[in-house]
Amino acid sequence: MGRNLQSSERLRPVDLARGHGLSTQAIRNYEEAGILPAAARTPHGYRTYTSLHARALRAFLALVPGHGHRTATSIMRAVNEGAAEEAFRLIDESHVQLLDDRRTLQAVESALRDLAPTTTSGPDAAVSAPRGTFIGPLAEELGIRPATLRAWERAGLVRPRRDPLTGYRVYDDADVRDARLAHQLRRGGYLLERIAPLIAQVRAAGGLEPLEGALCDWHGRLSARGRAMLTGAAELEAYLSHERAADT
Missing domain, CATH: 1.10.1660.10 (Multidrug-efflux Transporter Regulator; Chain: A; Domain 2)
Incomplete structure (x- = not known):
């Protein structure tokens, strides 16, 4: 008709x-x-x-x-x-897609909640000390292999500097934070290519605390x-x- x-x-x-x-x-x-x-x-x-x-x-x-x-x-x-x-x-x-975005946001928030402070005075002090830590101790703390940290570095998830004398990788506080966040997200089943933009957001925000505002805004945009x-x-x-x- x-x-x-x-x-x-x-x-x-x-x-x-x-x-x-x-x-x-x-x-x-x-x-x-x-x-x-x-x-x-x-x-x-x-x-x-x-x-x-x-x-x-x-x-x-x-x-x-x-x-x-x-x-x-x-x-x-x-x-x-x-x-x-x-x-x-x-x-x-x-x-x-909206549901997937909500789940991603929930995973990020869960990962942030699970992150331990990067400055401690207990057994983890060597890991989070201002001078940084090496790949072995960091891998041991996270319960992963050093090769995994090297793979994360290639993917841009962590950016350790090199010791000028030994050439060893040195992870500062920000690197430890990024490694912990990546570890939590990987445990949640997220692929490296999906984690990299989230790590970049943490860096752009200057840390985890400023990111809370971005997460609140993210919530608002999803609701809208x-x-x-x-x-x-x-x-x-x-x-x-x-x-x-x-x-x-």
């Missing part, structure tokens, strides 16, 4: 654009990209849109914050091509994405319902 697009109020590109702070060219671009259904044309060749297009635009703009521009475009294109199952699959993939996905789902459902009504 074809859509009865002429049964609704006719809207110009500028009518759709104004309500969302967009340009008329953006509206035309969205139509060409398949985000909006194809517009009808007047005898003079001008595009005319309907409330169905307005709903499609609202759905797309609501999907972008939670799914990103590219995925939101693919979702809308699939819906407009009658491939709703593909649209739902794309939405499911975004939710899986989750809520945006809910909003996008509601607007997409409204569009699908409007679309079904237009098909009758």
Whole structure:
């Protein structure tokens, strides 16, 4: 059954654009990209849109914050091509990615909680002393082989300096901290390529304490994405319902 697009109020590109702070060219671009259904044309060749297009635009703009521009475009294109199952699959993939990001955040927080202070006065003092420690004692403390520490160094997880006289690796407090964090994440099943960016965040923050602010911000961004996905789902459902009504 074809859509009865002429049964609704006719809207110009500028009518759709104004309500969302967009340009008329953006509206035309969205139509060409398949985000909006194809517009009808007047005898003079001008595009005319309907409330169905307005709903499609609202759905797309609501999907972008939670799914990103590219995925939101693919979702809308699939819906407009009658491939709703593909649209739902794309939405499911975004939710899986969000869940994976939440688990990553939880793993980082767990690893940080499990980290012992890098400055101690007990048996670990030799490991965390300001002068640094060598690969053997650090590997023994972590319960790993020295070869593992060397592999972590190649992956950029630790960056020990070399003793100018002996050439031995020397791990300072920051290196010990990074090694402990890497150890916790590896125990959690994370691959080296996923750990490296997290270690880089710790270094950029200047340590673990400043990273707490970044983790709080990370929580906020994940929550915002989750809520945006809910909003996008509601607007997409409204569009699908409007679309079904237009098909009758």
